[in-house]
Amino acid sequence: MDTIRNVQKKINPKQMLSQYGTLFGLVAIVIIISIMKPRFLAIDNILNLLRQTSINGLLAIGMTYVVLTGGIDLSVGSIVGASGMFAALVAKSDYNLPWYVAVLVGFSVGLLLGTLNGVIVSYLKVPAFIATLGMLSIARGVTYMASDARPVPGLSEGFLKIGGGSIGAIPIPVVLLTIVLVICYISLYKHRYGRYVFATGGNAMAARVSGIKVKKIVCSVYMISGLLAGLAGVILTSRVTSGLAQSGQNYETDAIAAAVIGGNSLAGGRGRLWGTIVGFLIIGVMNNGLDMMAVSSYWQLVIKGSIIIIAVMLDSLNEAKS
Amino acid sequence: MKHIEKSFHSVKVLNDIQFSLKAGTVHALMGENGAGKSTMMKILAGVYKSDGGEIYIDGKKVSIDSPKDSQELGIAMIHQELSSIPQMTVAENIYLGREPGSKLFMSYTEMYKQTAQLLESLHVHINPKVKIGTLKVADQQLIEIAKAISFNANIIIMDEPTSAITDKEVENLFHIIRALKEQGKGIIYISHKMDEIFQIADEITVLRDGAYINSWQAKDIDNSILIKNMVGRELNEVYPKIKVPIGETLLEVKDFSLKNKFENISFDVKKGEILGFAGLVGAGRTEIMNSLFGLTPPDTGEIRMDGKAITIKKPQDAIGYGIAYVTEDRKNEGLILQMGVGQNITLASMKELQKLLIKAKEERKVILEQIKTLRVKVNHPKQLASSLSGGNQQKVVLAKWMMKNPRLLILDEPTRGIDVGAKAEIYKLMCEYVDKGNSIIMISSEMPEVMGMSDRIIVLSNGQFGGELCREEFKQEKIMSCAVSKI
Structure with missing residues (x-):
């Protein structure tokens, strides 16, 4: 077995580049921006950047699970809106309810909508694209109805801390994101659940023959995505200090972008969590950096779109070579 | 093919291979998995490019850089895995990418007519208008062969054509192969099945570990010599069945x-x-x-x-x-x-x-x-x-x-x-x-x-x-x- 160990120690520079290409990309972007705008590297800017990024981060992590099974969740933006709105309705300071009740309501709405997605995709066999496209519309409609399309301001102090507060110097959303990342890392790499997710996306039939409950796994990834969207919705509502029916609109784009920039194959079975982290950081750094450089938001859209295409292009060129 | 060489990631998978195919014969290519048969055929089909060596067709030196080159030289390969589009009809599959008709519109009438003629010439009785996906695997295979012939290929490579079909269908396939021989086509036949090889092949070449071992006239050798050359050792007990007491x-x-x-x-x-x-x-x-x-x-x-x-x-x-x-x-x-x-x-x-x-x-x-x-x-x-x-x-x-x-x-x-x-x-x-x-x-x-x-x-x-x-x-x-x- 000596040979087996030796091979492991060998490091191939080409392989390194393909493995860590996106990470090098992130570092390059950070260097370029900080040369042009040195203030970019200031601690308060970094913390602010991370706070801004945490919402997309949560969505991108949920998206990673879904994408690993070969699915897609287009409804996360609407779930952010719905869960944020229902949390806001409960968190009004007039009701005098503790902050965690509103949080629980937000979570529950996210989990419920995610579960609906999961059941429709796995047990009712509707393609993920269609099922979650439908949910995108349904959840948004429900959000408008629940709020009569009016903002819901006047939220309780405790609730507002979730998005705006800090523990020490670290913003609470960043703390939450970190906790979620640790749990997700364990579930994907240290627990058999993750193995089953990869196997299901890689070859559902082989997974089933191996005794894996494939339908349950598929259903569960949408539940996770929904739950994390619920958390993101709570944070967003708290940050903007009122429930807005249109909040979270188009958030699915950045979440999907982060997942694919991170090297997760939309065909399923191939991907990595740290890639997603690099993916949402790239998007966050770009948003923040381009704002600082006063690049027009229209150009920002063009640049972001190009980055998505280039990242995936490099990835598939690499894949084709090996 | 002379002195063919090919490496992947600095691992030599083909080393100084030679192979010759005469018109109107079936030449079997044998060897264990990983011996280099498929790689060699993929070079001929233009999927891979050889690192060294020469290829001659009708005595003329040729270079094959792409599948298109290979096609133009009259080489057709029937892959182990079927590559047809199941939702399309037989005729559509055969003429995929070169549909008959004018520049603007294709002519279905012409396509079905030509397909029917083609299948007739092979004595294959399949309706050109049925969808490929509804056919049996064996019939799909025959369509692949018909497609190869429709390119006017003179060299037809068959990679394990019988791995998924029944004995009766094998008979039918051999019938077609013999007919192709009579038309003067050369056929390279890859298979692991010994009895088939001896039924159909005129010549046999054995590769082992990416190297050329030898070629024989099929009538000159037998099963055991062939196996010995393929594995480089004698396999005296192919089925090592041991007596086990049968219980409840x-x-x-x-x-x-x-x-x-x-x-x-x-x-x-x-x-x-x-x-x-x-x-x-x-x-x-x-x-x-x-x-x-x-x-x-x-x-x-x-x-x-x-x-x-x-x-x-x-x-x-x-x-x-x-x-x-x-x-x-x-x-x-x-x-x-x-x-x-x-x-x-x-x-x-x-x-x-x-x-x-x-x-x-x-x-x-x-x-x-x-x-x-x-x-x-x-x-x-x-x-x-x-x-x-x-x-x-x-x-x-x-x-x-x-x-x-x-x-x-x-x-x-x-x-x-x-x-x-x-x-x-x-x-x-x-x-x-x-x-x-x-x-x-x-x-x-x-x-x-x-x-x-x-x-x-x-x-x-x-x-x-x-x-x-x-x-x-x-x-x-x-x-x-x-x-x-x-x-």
Whole structure:
């Protein structure tokens, strides 16, 4: 077995580049921006950047699970809106309810909508694209109805801390994101659940023959995505200090972008969590950096779109070579 | 082809190969998996570019840089895996990319007419207007051949054309090959099946480990010389069957029926026994095993294990009762190709390898153990399953199940597309396994294999029970007559 160990120690520079290409990309972007705008590297800017990024981060992590099974969740933006709105309705300071009740309501709405997605995709066999496209519309409609399309301001102090507060110097959303990342890392790499997710996306039939409950796994990834969207919705509502029916609109784009920039194959079975982290950081750094450089938001859209295409292009060129 | 060389990632896979094909003959190319046959043919088909050497056609030196070059030189390759588009009709598939008609509009009338003529010339009776997906595999194969001929190819490469078709269909294929010979076409025929080679080939070339070994006239050599040259050693016992005392009944299946698949099938398998399942392709053998394993539960029927009635509604149930299933199609049903070898091996045993979290050390240990006992050739347990040869992939699937120490192992075509050496190893593993008092059900379409390894054979015919033979009664003719009895 000596040979087996030796091979492991060998490091191939080409392989390194393909493995860590996106990470090098992130570092390059950070260097370029900080040369042009040195203030970019200031601690308060970094913390602010991370706070801004945490919402997309949560969505991108949920998206990673879904994408690993070969699915897609287009409804996360609407779930952010719905869960944020229902949390806001409960968190009004007039009701005098503790902050965690509103949080629980937000979570529950996210989990419920995610579960609906999961059941429709796995047990009712509707393609993920269609099922979650439908949910995108349904959840948004429900959000408008629940709020009569009016903002819901006047939220309780405790609730507002979730998005705006800090523990020490670290913003609470960043703390939450970190906790979620640790749990997700364990579930994907240290627990058999993750193995089953990869196997299901890689070859559902082989997974089933191996005794894996494939339908349950598929259903569960949408539940996770929904739950994390619920958390993101709570944070967003708290940050903007009122429930807005249109909040979270188009958030699915950045979440999907982060997942694919991170090297997760939309065909399923191939991907990595740290890639997603690099993916949402790239998007966050770009948003923040381009704002600082006063690049027009229209150009920002063009640049972001190009980055998505280039990242995936490099990835598939690499894949084709090996 | 002269002095052909090819390397992948600085590993030489072809070294100084030579090969010549005469017009109007069939030249068989043989060798174990990984010997370089497919690589060499892919060079000829323009899929790969050779690193060195020359190729001559009709005495003229040619260079083949792309599949298009190859096509223009009159070379057509019929791949092991079918490459037709199932939703399109026969004619559409044959003329895909070169539809007859004017620049703007294609002419369906012309296309169907030409297709009908083409199929007629091959004595293939298939309607050009049916969708490819509705045809049998054998017929799809014939369409592929027709397509190759429609390119006016003079050199036709067939890579294991009979791996998925029945004996009768093989006869039909050979008929066509002989007709092609008479038209002066040259055919390169790759196959692992010895009897076929001697039936159809004029010349035989053997490759081993990427090197040219020798070429012969087919009439000058026999089976054993050929095997010896392929493996570089004598395989005196191809079927290492050992006598194992047969014990009590382990599993009984009674009156299994599934609509349009099989009807009233009953059988039992005893401890220490290898029960063979023979029959023609499409006789319902795989479908019965899918039902037994809980993939597609039967409409009616019961299962007993150790005399007690059990219910199997999903694969987890079957696994819980100690049943393991190595499916026919290892790429689509057996392996997660983009996962590492190690993770594939432990996939069905993760519950045992986890307390709160995965026991990484223990997992690594058992993976290395399995790799060693099954002699899987890998550089590293993290190597992707997709990078292994067929034989090694099959061993990985076996390893996955062996880890669970199942009491009953169901093997569906366990050695399809696997080279002679790996085959022998799998047979040996099977014998060792039943020697421990376990049971095996083996579906096989290869007569010598099913007769060589089984203690008892159940023959299915058209979804029905066709007959049962014990080892003393094994005879190819008998099995065949049972297999066609209900058609």
